[in-house]
Amino acid sequence: MIPALPAAPAVALTTTVRIMLPAGKSRAFHCPARRVPPRRIVSLALLLGLLCTTADFLAQETAPQRYTFALPRMGTLFQIELYAGSKVEATRAATGAFERIEELEQVFSDYREDSELNCLAREGSTAPRPVSAELFYLLDKSLLFSRLSGGAFDVTIGPVIAVWRKAGRYGRRPGAAELAKARAAVGYQNIELDPKTRTVFLKRSDMKLDMGAMAKGYAADQALELLKSQGIRSALVDAGRNLAVGAPPPGKPGWKIVIDSPDTSEANPPCSLVLHDVGVATSGNARRFVQVEGQRYSHIVNPADGAALRGSAGTTVIARDGTTADALATALAVLPVAGGLRVLESVEGAAAYLVRQEGGEWRYYSSLRFPRACRELRKWGN
Numbered sequence: 001m002i003p004a005l006p007a008a009p010a011v012a013l014t015t016t017v018r019i020m021l022p023a024g025k026s027r028a029f030h031c032p033a034r035r036v037p038p039r040r041i042v043s044l045a046l047l048l049g050l051l052c053t054t055a056d057f058l059a060q061e062t063a064p065q066r067y068t069f070a071l072p073r074m075g076t077l078f079q080i081e082l083y084a085g086s087k088v089e090a091t092r093a094a095t096g097a098f099e100r101i102e103e104l105e106q107v108f109s110d111y112r113e114d115s116e117l118n119c120l121a122r123e124g125s126t127a128p129r130p131v132s133a134e135l136f137y138l139l140d141k142s143l144l145f146s147r148l149s150g151g152a153f154d155v156t157i158g159p160v161i162a163v164w165r166k167a168g169r170y171g172r173r174p175g176a177a178e179l180a181k182a183r184a185a186v187g188y189q190n191i192e193l194d195p196k197t198r199t200v201f202l203k204r205s206d207m208k209l210d211m212g213a214m215a216k217g218y219a220a221d222q223a224l225e226l227l228k229s230q231g232i233r234s235a236l237v238d239a240g241r242n243l244a245v246g247a248p249p250p251g252k253p254g255w256k257i258v259i260d261s262p263d264t265s266e267a268n269p270p271c272s273l274v275l276h277d278v279g280v281a282t283s284g285n286a287r288r289f290v291q292v293e294g295q296r297y298s299h300i301v302n303p304a305d306g307a308a309l310r311g312s313a314g315t316t317v318i319a320r321d322g323t324t325a326d327a328l329a330t331a332l333a334v335l336p337v338a339g340g341l342r343v344l345e346s347v348e349g350a351a352a353y354l355v356r357q358e359g360g361e362w363r364y365y366s367s368l369r370f371p372r373a374c375r376e377l378r379k380w381g382n
């Protein structure tokens with residue numbers, strides 16, 4: 001699903017923003033009990049501010065105008081589209097939202113060695129570790145989705161993901177022994193949370209946590225909240241096709257959201273919906289995959305056997321917030337269609353749209369609550 005965003009003029013500027021860690025911050029550290037202060041976004045506000053001309057400062061705009069901003073973070077491009085009374089107001093709010101995303105990256109990144117998540121994975125098996133409220137909250141949520149999906153969604157999948165990333169780098173399929181060893185370290189049941197002390201204990205020392213399947217949806221939600229706190233309600237945050245959709249643009253019923261599909265045949269043009277105040281996420285292997293021995297493997301793996309998903313598929317979930325949509329889209333990408341839809345129907349306010357290639361043919365499936373506008377366009381497989 002691709003939000004209908006015309007090319008954002010701010011992209012060229014914002015994508016050049018360089019981040020500087022405070023000196024000495026990158027290596028020596030211990031697990032922080034509280035949220036790590038945000039890294040300095042060098043001149044982010046300044047750069048975004050440069051978009052405002054003097055005329056903008058002087059202009060007394062009355063009707064809200066549309067503004068777009070973008071910044072690469074968490075391995076994807078965050079795009080913000082919002083309506084504000086002036087460019088100054090828009091820029092201030094977008095800067096705040098990007099700073100919030102930056103903060104969250106420092107907590108949840110599995111790429112940054114000094115993220116709170118990686119720190120917990122290293123130190124959380126020696127004794128229960130106090131963590132930030134934010135990390136505790138999302139780990140707790142992740143366990144909920146793990147239980148709900150019977151383990152199809154699992155944030156302890158890290159060791160298996162590492163094996164597949166290595167396979168992608170060297171272009172060689174992982175060996176059975178290597179995969180079995182990695183799988184042995186996977187299991188959400190090995191995470192123990194104590195809400196009284198806000199501590200986390202990892203039962204195995206070889207665990208590696210990976211929030212990649214829900215942190216972007218959460219960051220989109222949080223960025224939208226930040227914009228709201230600045231008085232901007234008509235906004236949409238897109239974190240690599242994990243959307244947090246706010247109030248409709250002025251005078252419109254909602255935001256036009258194009259539902260992405262791996263089926264690019266002319267007979268099945270992409271379907272679009274008009275939505276507001278929801279989360280929307282699409283999981284699939286159209287863009288993120290590794291090529292190994294001539295085969296394409298998805299970045300999503302099945303925790304049951306450690307296998308990376310194969311074949312073309314698209315899974316879109318609409319839910320009450322971006323976090324829920326993000327987690328469910330990944331879970332449903334792993335689960336068989338019928339089982340996935342059963343899980344989906346048990347979540348209040350959630351709806352799903354699945355595109356699967358079966359026997360060389362595209363099949364479409366949807367949950368009962370998925371908007372009819374899209375359902376009627378398709379020959380459904382269910």
Ligand code: AMP
Pocket residue numbers: 152153154155157161210211212213214282283284299300301302303326329330333334
């Ligand atoms: P998404 O694009 O939201 O579906 O998330 C995919 C990312 O989540 C991958 O790049 C992995 O980092 C991680 N991941 C892969 N498989 C799983 C899984 N079964 N459960 C939880 N996280 C996963």
Ligand code: MG
Pocket residue numbers: 212213214281283325326327328329330
């Ligand atoms: Mg996801």
